[in-house]
Amino acid sequence: MTRLITRRRLITTGLAAAAGASGLAAAARLADRYGLIPPDHGGIYGAGETLTYAAQRVLMSHHSMAREFDRGDISRVAPVNGAPPETDAYQRLSSGAFAEWRLLVDGLVARPSSFSLAELQRLPSRSQITHQACEEGWSFIAQWTGVSLSDVLSLVGVSTRAQYVAFFPFDQSWDSLDMSDAWHPQTLLAYGMNGQELSSGHGAPLRLRVPRQLGYKSVKYLSRITVVDTLNGIGKGLGSWSPEIGYSWYAGI
Ligand SMILES: Nc1nc2c(c(=O)[nH]1)N[C@H]1C(S)=C(S)[C@@H](COP(=O)(O)O)O[C@H]1N2
């Protein structure tokens, strides 16, 4: 523990000194030495994005918790952002009440698996009342029920080479988390919301909830989860769809 704190202090002091003295690029080089470079570190995001991510990871305990609320705090209105995917595959599964839907979990895992909704619902169920904030400025508090991503990852057996978990929905909004957020106790695969099954608009049959990051990281309409050691080969190699359209990969709040 003491060694960890000392190391944290060292990196933090180093990052701040480097950023102050010789600019963001030097801080970014230091962050790189400690494996704290986010996948969208290049291009227009550059060193600033690295500094945000590295500072969060160094300063905050890896499992600092998002605030959880009481039942009485649940918002009366929960806006839906966007329409459910129009793909044939999604429409067909949706009209069959998702009985034929499977969540595929593969990549760097010992036991690649697929889970039906019923199978996921038989795993230990978790609920959280948390705040979801969209980058556009609106937000709401809701209760989410589902299975911990960490429980599913433990079941399939994650390789020690794993660096990220990528999430693929039925639309284009794929995303990924580092292992710290993937194992975070509040990172949930949700199939229920406010005591009901998850509606189409809110991401049926299964969505990710990452309450330590902005709403766009909470990928709806999940189809496949893949554990990887690099995000280079996926999409444009920026770690998710959002940096391709102007938002950062890491959206910690
Ligand atoms: N697959 C998918 N997931 C998604 C989105 C999307 O368009 N497609 N929108 C994101 C954004 S920008 C936000 S703010 C939240 C909105 O969740 P809600 O519709 O349940 O309020 O979902 C996120 N997850």
Ligand SMILES: [Mo]
């Ligand atoms: Mo959003």
